[in-house]
Amino acid sequence: MLRFLCLLVVSAVLADRATYHNYQVRRVVPENQEQLEALTELENNPNGLSFWSRPFRVQKAVDIMVPPHMLPRFNEIVASLNLKTEVYISNVQHLIDTERPKVRPRADFGWTDYYTLDEINAWLDSLVENYPNVVTPISLGRSYEGREIRGVKVSFKEGNRAVILEGGIHAREWISVATVTYILNKLLTSDDPVIQDLAQSFDYYVFPSVNPDGYVYTHTTDRMWRKTRSLGGNRCYGADANRNFDFHWLEIGASNSPCSETYAGSSPFSEIEARLLSNFLTSISDKFDVYLAFHSYSQLLLFPYGHNSDPVSNYDELLALGTAAAEALAKNNGTEYTVGNIYDTIYPTSGVSMDWVRGVFDTPYTFTWELRDTGKYGFVLPASQIIDTAEETLNSAVVILQHAKENLPRK
Ligand SMILES: [Zn+2]
Structure with missing residues (x-):
């Protein structure tokens, strides 16, 4: 029985x-x-x-x-x-x-498969343990369903300016989470002197999965889930955390309908995940100059803004830098990216994290990747493409970080 x-x-x-x-x-x-x-x-x-x-x-x-x-x-x-x-x-x-290999590779963690939130957190713990003088754990607080929103700080020396890496704000974009952990790993283990130099020249605050409830839900229940898991009106769950930031909130390209995929939430920062991330960024806002966010798909490298097409003050610099980064990205595999501001390059949208960072803190170097591919697999990019995707993405990030290093502090 x-x-x-x-x-x-x-x-x-x-x-x-x-x-x-x-x-x-x-x-x-x-x-x-x-x-x-x-x-x-x-x-x-x-x-x-x-x-x-x-x-x-x-x-x-x-x-x-x-x-x-x-x-x-x-x-x-x-x-x-x-x-x-x-x-x-x-x-x-x-x-x-x-999407995933039939047999899970034997190593505890890696980039030939997608990993669960618990596995990622265990890996973050192992980094803290293995690099005690370099890696420190960070918790932003607890998500709607009570999960810790975890990250780490990587710091090889005192006095560095900082870089933020944000992954997984949209739950189903697994390649975002995998790419952020890949870059984090390279900051600690790469034998490339260029990457070693950049690793030591900045402090890095790395958050692979800032929407942990959504990410877990994509593993357990619905692979195509995008939003958070808060209960909204009409018995619909979740808001789009990347429409929930308090910058031109709900002005354009976001929905006020709780059942919509782009529901902006009931108010700015109604989603605890967006609020906690914003609180943390505010607390270190005098420390960072670079904000890098990772999404999929479409192969775009975007900079602010999304709510209108007015150029930001360093538009020309960001366009040239983004273009150089995309050229570096294409080198390994010929992967072609389009570069530009959100409004003109993808679609008008508002309340996104990068724009909030730029708008509120005037952070000079803020970019968002829409990673592979261009639609053959869409959100369901095979795990066999993680390493090539992450490696080419790292190459583009290197260009941005080198430029930031050479041009900071800004006059
Ligand atoms: Zn996204």
């Missing part, structure tokens, strides 16, 4: 995991204003469709995940609008099932 009950419980748990069998991701390119407006309308009333990227501009591709039961309706809609569509992913569940 007991065994039967156990089986029942196990199957209930397994059955509660979201699946995406035969969900397609369709790419649509609006070619005129009417099509663009219709897509925007559809995004506001998605009815089961999930927009992986947002309609914003004519000729700019939009990726939409379509459940199998919605395919006939979706096809009717695109036909009626004369929209051309392409099947970018034919079965999202297949990507999820093959």
Whole structure:
């Protein structure tokens, strides 16, 4: 009887995991204003469709995940609008099932697989233990569901200016978390003299997973979860923590509907995760000049702002620096990035962490990566691409850090 009950419980748990069998991701390119407006309308009333990227501009591709039961309706809609569509992913569940290696590598931690929050935290503990004079643990506080938001400070000497690395604010963007841990590891272990020099020239505050509830949820329950896990209105969970920062909050490119993927939260910093991160950054705001945030996907290197296209005071410097960084990124594998401010390069948006940092502290070097790929795998980038992705990303970060080192303090 007991065994039967156990089986029942196990199957209930397994059955509660979201699946995406035969969900397609369709790419649509609006070619005129009417099509663009219709897509925007559809995004506001998605009815089961999930927009992986947002309609914003004519000729700019939009990726939409379509459940199998919605395919006939979706096809009717695109036909009626004369929209051309392409099947970018034919079965999202297949990507999820093959995303990770069949056999977990034997090492405790590494970059040929994606790791759980507990495994990442255990690895952070091991760094503190193995580098006692260099690595110190940091806790931002506890998430909505009570998890510690963990990070570390890496400091080889006193008196350094600081760099912040932010990962995982969007739960499903696993490559962000893996890339941040990869860079952290290289700061401590690289035998490349350039990286060793940069590791020693700055202090680094590294937060691989600033939305731990969401990250855990993507591992246990729904691989495609993006938001936090706070309970909002209409029995919908979560807000987009990267629309929740108190800078031009909810002005543009964010939603006030609790069920939306880009719900900005009930008020600025309503999400404890965003609030705790902002509190910590405020407490060290006189110490850092570089803020690097990691997302996926699209292969973009972005700088402020998202709420309008007005150039920041060092726009030319950031554009040239971003372009040089993207060139360095392309060297290993030819991975092509587009560089620019958020508003013009991806889409208008507000309340994002990087813009808040720039707007409130006037931090001179703030960048956000939208990592691999350009849509073949989307958010479900195979673990076999982690090392190449992280290594090329590190190469681009090196360019930014070297420039910062040469140009700080700012006159
Ligand atoms: Zn993101």
